[in-house]
Amino acid sequence: MARRSDHSRDELTRMALAAARKIIAKQGLRGLSTRQIAAGIGYSPGTLYQLFEDLDDLILHINAATLDGLIEACRDVDLAAGPEAALEELARRYISYVGNNRGLWNAVFEHSLPEGRIAPDWLRERTRSLLGLAERAIAPLFQESEEAARRHEAQVLWASLYGIAALATAGKLPPGESPETMVQSLVQNSVAGLRSRRARP
Amino acid sequence: MARRSDHSRDELTRMALAAARKIIAKQGLRGLSTRQIAAGIGYSPGTLYQLFEDLDDLILHINAATLDGLIEACRDVDLAAGPEAALEELARRYISYVGNNRGLWNAVFEHSLPEGRIAPDWLRERTRSLLGLAERAIAPLFQESEEAARRHEAQVLWASLYGIAALATAGKLPPGESPETMVQSLVQNSVAGLRSRRARP
């Protein structure tokens, strides 16, 4: 019951997050508990409350890291390759990443904060960053001045992608339906639709 | 500690579901507990286990009822009014219903079963029914023989709608972005895209 100095505070934080990630990946958010995390790193549950505000805060950090992984996976996509190609590549990596991190991805949208509490800015920034990718991908379809419309359409695409991935990872798609083909349809329909609607508005 | 016969088994079930709905609507899934439900109907927690398998089962019933409400709200949409009109009306009611039942809707996609357990058929039927609506709405864009493609595109639309509604009810949309305009963009882009892509495949 004292200072151990086996690990620095940052090390401890990383260890806790890693342990929690492992649990979520294997058993989902349901299986996550402070006691399990603590057992995983050889400390007592109380120590976690020195690293994180509470379990919600810890989960938010996990989710931020999950989004960071997705951002990283999309980092070197050629956004100037044309709307179809760029969006398709983004969507492909999105689905691939989500598929390889089902449990963690589920946690992103299964988690919700208690009644009054609001998501922190540093988490929202992650989704804003992902939105920016989609926005740049479809930029050729818009005038420079149409920033609002560009953002709006990117938001629609992002939300749609989100829906497809969410249903897929939660196992709520009928058998025979794959998220890969779904996002492909989404992208092609959306881009074709944007082209034709913006040609004759 | 005995048979009361104040209420029939069905009455009790309805009361329990109503009490649970009230809690979810006000405090979300987090606030739901067997003890709170039991207190809400003046019975002990143990009694609930005679009406439902466990708390998960109860939540699944709640979610089924929530989906039934949406189905009911979409019941009299004129699906033969053309793809754009039909889909837009469906989407409008979808967003309206979800907006009026935020907590309950959140529960639909926040809830997940423990590791091995699978969603019951009677719940999947609900989503299949909603999928059928979208499928009929876009039917004019397909040949009779293209059943697979029709179902596939309906599934994409349904999942996209789902994503928009999910982000909206979870408060994860940026300010200034409304789900109403988003679904309108989605529908118009998708239909226009389908038209143009199917004209020149």
Added chain:
DNA sequence: AATTATATTGACCGACGATCAATTTCAATG
């Protein structure tokens, strides 16, 4: 060496989901 600050813990709180023997009532039987 003495003092201050801080990290860590075990014990503890209230609440949770779930189970079950005990008990009381209802329904069926004679």
Added chain:
DNA sequence: CATTGAAATTGATCGTCGGTCAATATAATT
């Protein structure tokens, strides 16, 4: 109407949970 058997309801109870805190042992500072 009396007896029996089935069913429903409960309180007690188990193990677990998130979270708090005084006690304590170590590290840092003087």
